[in-house]
Amino acid sequence: xxxxxxxxxxxxxxxxxxxxxxxxxxxxxxxxxxxxxxxxxxxxxxxxxxxxxxxxxxxxxxxxxxxxxxxxxxxxxxxxxxxxxxxxxxxxxxxxxxxxxxxxxxxxxxxxxxxxxxxxxxxxxxxxxxxxxxxxxxxxxxxxxxxxxxxxxxxxxxxxxxxxxxxxxxxxxxxxxxxxxxxxxxxxxxxxxxxxxxxxxxxxxxxxxxxxxxxxxxxxxxxxxxxxxxxxxxxxxxxxxxxxxxxxxxxxxxxxxxxxxxxxxxxxxxxxxxxxxxxxxxxxxxxxxxxxxxxxxxxxxxxxxxxxxxxxxxxxxxxxxxxxxxxxxxxxxxxxxxxxxxxxxxxxxxxxxxxxxxxxxxxxxxxxxxxxxxxxxxxxxxxxxxxxxxxxxxxxxxxxxxxxxxxxxxxxxxxxxxxxxxxxxxxxxxxxxxxxxxxxxxxxxxxxxxxxxxxxxxxxxxxxxxx
Numbered sequence: 001x002x003x004x005x006x007x008x009x010x011x012x013x014x015x016x017x018x019x020x021x022x023x024x025x026x027x028x029x030x031x032x033x034x035x036x037x038x039x040x041x042x043x044x045x046x047x048x049x050x051x052x053x054x055x056x057x058x059x060x061x062x063x064x065x066x067x068x069x070x071x072x073x074x075x076x077x078x079x080x081x082x083x084x085x086x087x088x089x090x091x092x093x094x095x096x097x098x099x100x101x102x103x104x105x106x107x108x109x110x111x112x113x114x115x116x117x118x119x120x121x122x123x124x125x126x127x128x129x130x131x132x133x134x135x136x137x138x139x140x141x142x143x144x145x146x147x148x149x150x151x152x153x154x155x156x157x158x159x160x161x162x163x164x165x166x167x168x169x170x171x172x173x174x175x176x177x178x179x180x181x182x183x184x185x186x187x188x189x190x191x192x193x194x195x196x197x198x199x200x201x202x203x204x205x206x207x208x209x210x211x212x213x214x215x216x217x218x219x220x221x222x223x224x225x226x227x228x229x230x231x232x233x234x235x236x237x238x239x240x241x242x243x244x245x246x247x248x249x250x251x252x253x254x255x256x257x258x259x260x261x262x263x264x265x266x267x268x269x270x271x272x273x274x275x276x277x278x279x280x281x282x283x284x285x286x287x288x289x290x291x292x293x294x295x296x297x298x299x300x301x302x303x304x305x306x307x308x309x310x311x312x313x314x315x316x317x318x319x320x321x322x323x324x325x326x327x328x329x330x331x332x333x334x335x336x337x338x339x340x341x342x343x344x345x346x347x348x349x350x351x352x353x354x355x356x357x358x359x360x361x362x363x364x365x366x367x368x369x370x371x372x373x374x375x376x377x378x379x380x381x382x383x384x385x386x387x388x389x390x391x392x393x394x395x396x397x398x399x400x401x402x403x404x405x406x407x408x409x410x411x412x413x414x415x416x417x418x419x420x421x422x423x424x425x426x427x428x429x430x431x432x433x434x435x436x437x438x439x440x441x442x443x444x445x446x447x448x449x450x451x452x453x454x455x456x457x458x459x460x461x462x463x464x465x466x467x
Contacts, residue, residue, distance in 0.1 A: 011238075011239065011242065012150075012241050012242055012258045012261040012262050013188055013191055013192065013237075013238055013239050013240050013241050013242065014184070014188050014238060015261070015262045015265065016143055016146075016174075016191060016241075016261060016262065016265070017177075017184050017185075017187040017188035017190075017191055017238075018184045018187075019139075019262075019265050019266060020139045020143065020174045020177055020178055020187050021177065021178075021182060021183055021184045021187045022184075023135055023138070023139050023178060023266075024135065025131040025132070025134060025135045025445075027135075027266065028134070028135065028138050028269075029269065029272075031272055032138055032269045032271065032272055033134055033138075034418075035271060035272050035274060036134045036137050036138055036141075036271070037134070037418075037441055037442050037444060038276070038417075038418050038421055039103050039111075039112050039116070039137075039141075039271075039274055039276075040116060040137065040441050040444060041418075041421050041422070041425060041437070041438055041441035041442070042102070042103055042112065042276055042421045042424065042425070043096055043102060043103065043112040043113065043116040043117075044076060044116075044425075044437070044441065044452075044456065045101075045421075045424065045425035045428060045429055046095075046096045046097075046098075046099075046101045046102045046112070046113075046428075047076045047077075047092050047095045047096040047117065048076050048077045048095075048429050048432065048456050049095075049098070049099065049101065049352075049428040049429055050094070050095035050096060050097070050098025050099055050101075051075070051076060051077045051095050053095070053098040053099060053213075054210075055094060055098060055210040055213040055214070056091065056094050056095040056098050056213075058210075059090060059091045059094045059214070059217060060075060060091045063083050063087040063088075063090060063091050064082075064083075066084075066087070067082055067083055067084075067087070068083075068084055071083050071084075071088075072084050072085045072088070072121070072124070072125040073085045073087075073088035073089070073120075073121035073122075073124045073125055074088060074124060074450075074453045075088060075091050075092065076092050076095065076453065076456050077456050077457065078457060079454070079457040081124060085121040085122055085124070085125045085224050085228075086121070086221045086224040086225050086228070087221070088117070088121040088124075089117040089118040089121045089122075089172065089217070089220035089221050089223070089224050090117075090217045090218065090220060090221035091217065092117035092120070092121070092217070092220070093113050093114060093117040093118070093216045093217035093218075093219065093220035093221070094213050094214055094216065094217030094218075095217075096112060096113040096116070096117060096216060096217075097110060097113040097164070097212070097213050097215070097216035097217065098213050099280055099330070099334075099352060099355075100277070100280050100281050100282060100331075100334045101277055101280050101352075101424075101428065102216075102277065103274050103275060103276055103277060104274070104275050104277065104283040105145050105148075105270070105271075105273065105274050105275065106153075106273065106275070106385050106386060106387070106388060106411075107145045107148035107149050107153050107163070107270070107385070108148060108153035108154070108156075108157055108163050108385050109144065109145070109148050109153075109163040109164045109167055109168070110164045110168075110216055111140070111141045111144045111145060111168075111171055111271070111274060112141075112274070113164065113168075113216035113217075113219075113220070114140075114144060114164060114167075114168030114169070114171050114172050114216050114219035114220050114223070115137055115140035115141055115144060115168070115171040115172055115175050115220070115223075116137060116140075117172075117217070117220040118140070118171075118172035118173075118175055118176055118220040118221075118223045118224050119133060119136045119137050119140060119172075119175040119176065119179065120133070120449060120453070121220075121224060122136070122175070122176045122179045122180065122224060122227070123136070123179055123449045124449050124450060124453065126179060126180070127448075128179050128449070129445075130443075130444040130445040130446060130447055130448075130449065131445045132178070132179055133179070133444060133449060134444060134445060135178055136174075136175040136176070136178040136179045137175060138269065138271060139174045139175055139177075139178045140171040140172060140173075140174045140175030140178075140223075141171060141270075141271035141274065142174075142265075142269060142270060142271050143170050143171050143173075143174035143191075144167050144168060144170055144171025144172075144174075145167075145171075145270040145271060146260055146261050146262075146265075146270060147166075147167040147170045147171070147241075147248070147261070148163045148166075148167045149260035149261075149270070150241065150249060150256055150257060150258055150259070150260045150261045151163070151166070151167070151248070151249065151252050151253040151256050152253050152255040152256055152257065153385050154316050154384065154385055155253045155254060155255035155256075156252050156253040156256075157202075157316055157319075157320065158315075158316060158319060159252070159253065159254070160201055160202045160203070161200060161201065161202070161252055162200035162201060162202050162204075162212065162215050163200070164200060164215050164216050164219060165198065165199050165200015165201075165215030165216070165218065165219055166198040166199065166200055166248075166252055167198065167219075168198070168200075168215070168216060168218075168219025168220065168222075168223070169194035169195065169197050169198045169219045169222035169223045169226060170191060170194050170195060170198070170223070171219075171223065172194065172219055172220045172221075172222065172223020172224060172226075173190040173191055173193070173194035173222070173223035173224075173226040173227050174187070174190075174191065174194075174223075175223065176190070176223055176224050176226075176227035176228070177190045177191075177227045177230070180227055180228075180231055182227065182230060182231060185238075186230045186231060187230070188236070188238040189226075189229075189230040189234070189235050189236040189238065190223075190226045190227045190229075190230035190236065191226075191236065191240055192226075192235075192236025192237035192238055192239075192240040193225070193226035193229055193230060193234065193236035194222055194223050194226040194227075194236075194240075195236075195237070195240035195241070195248050196236065196237065196240065197222035197225070197226065198219070198222070198248065198252075199215075199218075200215040200218075200219075202320070204331065205320075205323070205332075205335055207328065207329075207332075208328045208329030208330075208331040208332030208333075208335070209329070209331070210331075212331060213331075241258060241261060242258055272412070273411075273412045275408070275410045275411045275412070276410045276415070276416040276420065276421060276424070277410055278409050278410050278416055278420070278424065279340075279349075279350040279351065280334065280350060280351050280352050280354070280355060281333075281334040281335070281340045281350050281355075282320070282321055282334060282335050282340075283388065283408075284316075284317050284320060284321055284337075284388055285317075285321055285337050285340045285341075285350075286388065286408035286409065286410060286411075287388050287389055287390035287405040287406075287407070287408040288311060288337060288340060288341050288344075288390045288392055288405075289340060289341070289344045289350045289408075290390075290405045290408055290409050291311075291390055291391060291392035291403040291404070291405045292341045292344035292345045292392050292403075293344050293348065293349075294403045294405075295345065295392060295393075295394050295401065295403050296344070296345055296348060298401060298403075299394060299396050299401060301348070302346075303345045303346050305346060305364050305367060305368045306371075307394055307395055307396070308371070308373070308394065308395040309341065309345070309368070309371070309372045309373070309392065309393070309394045309395075310372070310373045310374075310375060310392070310393045310394075310400075311337070311341060311372065311373070311374055311375070311390065311391065311392045311393070312374075312375050312376075312377035312379075312380055312390065312391045313337070313374055313375065313376060313377060313380060313390075314376075314377065314380040314381045314383070314384035315376065315381055316384055316385065317337065317380070317384065318374065318376060320335070321335055321336060321337040321340075322337055322338075322374050323336065324338070324370070325338045325339045325342075325366065325369040325370060326366075327360050327361040327366050328360070329360075330355045330356075330357075330360060332360070333355050333359075333360040334355055336369065337374065338369040338370070338372045338374065339360070339365065339366075339369045341369075341372055341392060342365050342366075342368040342369040342372065343355075343359070343365060345368065345394075346364065346365055346368060347359070347365075351427075352428065377391070383406075387406060387407055387413075388407065388408050388411065389404070389405065389406045389407065390404075390405050390408075391403065391404040391405070418438075418442065421438075422434060422435075422438045425437070425438065432455075432456065433455060436455055437452070437455045437456065440452040440455060
């Protein structure tokens with residue numbers, strides 16, 4: 001490509017930077033502000049729950065070794081700021097994503113775990129207002145989701161990328177750039193520096209390791225670092241998406257399209273379609289949990305573990321979650337479609353208790369998981385990932401009873417509302433003043449960020465038995 005041709009190429013990186021740097025609280029639709037408050041509360045609840053997991057504790061141990069004399073940001077659940085903003089974002093992001101409870105978008109990523117820890121840490125460091133925080137979170141979600149849509153989520157996923165790690169730095173950097181008031185040029189640098197740090201490989205599925213938990217925290221850390229470096233004059237590529245040699249769109253996907261990055265930017269907020277997780281497992285399995293629970297209701301309990309069970313899958317779900325189940329780690333079980341369906345049928349749920357060391361090794365659950373027949377369904381291919389649709393069928397007295405679920409509980413078509421998020425927070429963090437925390441989160445525009453964080457203090461609980 002000639003230099004003259006490069007000058008006339010559409011510049012989505014700069015368009016995004018211009019939008020982020022100019023976004024104001026008053027530009028956000030009422031519904032978008034409401035969604036930001038809901039995902040803020042949900043993310044805080046997931047983060048405090050994840051604080052006690054081994055992987056979050058390991059990241060905190062690492063961060064403590066380099067902690068400054070005076071902290072900038074708080075580890076959620078502690079009483080005072082003790083870490084640099086970037087390191088707090090790293091620890092809190094890992095904690096949010098620690099047990100598959102955090103929000104997700106059908107662009108195949110988890111925006112809350114990357115964007116909100118970075119934004120909250122930066123807002124705390126700067127003493128920013130609640131309105132600035134809401135604006136920053138909205139900017140971060142939107143940039144992160146649009147980045148994944150531009151990559152073509154299914155195509156990028158089938159190349160082995162975990163899109164939370166790839167696109168998360170963009171969202172975190174956009175949120176921090178907004179809070180810091182960076183101009184268009186420095187915001188473009190921040191996006192460039194974020195994109196060059198994007199990573200995250202699906203190889204964790206080989207043995208259910210902790211690396212998946214790290215991807216969200218590292219994305220949050222990378223976004224803070226990118227914005228802080230840009231503020232200091234450290235330049236980043238201002239064509240990080242579109243450049244022909246090493247731009248993100250070409251590097252991560254064979255089916256990318258820059259159009260979703262800027263199409264209807266400012267008029268359509270994709271973040272409004274963020275899904276809340278009612279279950280503690282991969283979002284692509286949630287419709288299957290819904291279907292299994294309905295089968296259990298129809299056919300009665302206790303469930304006969306020897307009853308034949310079949311389910312239909314899209315190709316991406318098969319690659320991602322259709323592997324043969326072998327007892328291993330909690331993550332291995334949370335990503336296994338066979339185990340998740342078996343747990344829902346036998347246990348009537350897919351929440352943290354179903355992913356304890358004892359349950360994931362239970363021979364009855366493992367046996368049922370091993371007998372579930374998974375079938376490729378081309379109709380589901382045509383729906384996924386715009387809709388996380390599923391069907392599960394079980395034999396009953398010689399007849400097959402099938403339940404189809406077009407959209408999972410927690411999606412925009414079947415939403416979990418603010419009241420549901422409060423109930424979820426209370427269910428996983430019963431020792432906290434959940435009503436006071438919810439009141440502060442839903443009124444965040446008029447509350448200091450540290451007041452909200454202070455309500456989380458004392459949330460340390462005994463280390464949960466998670467493998």
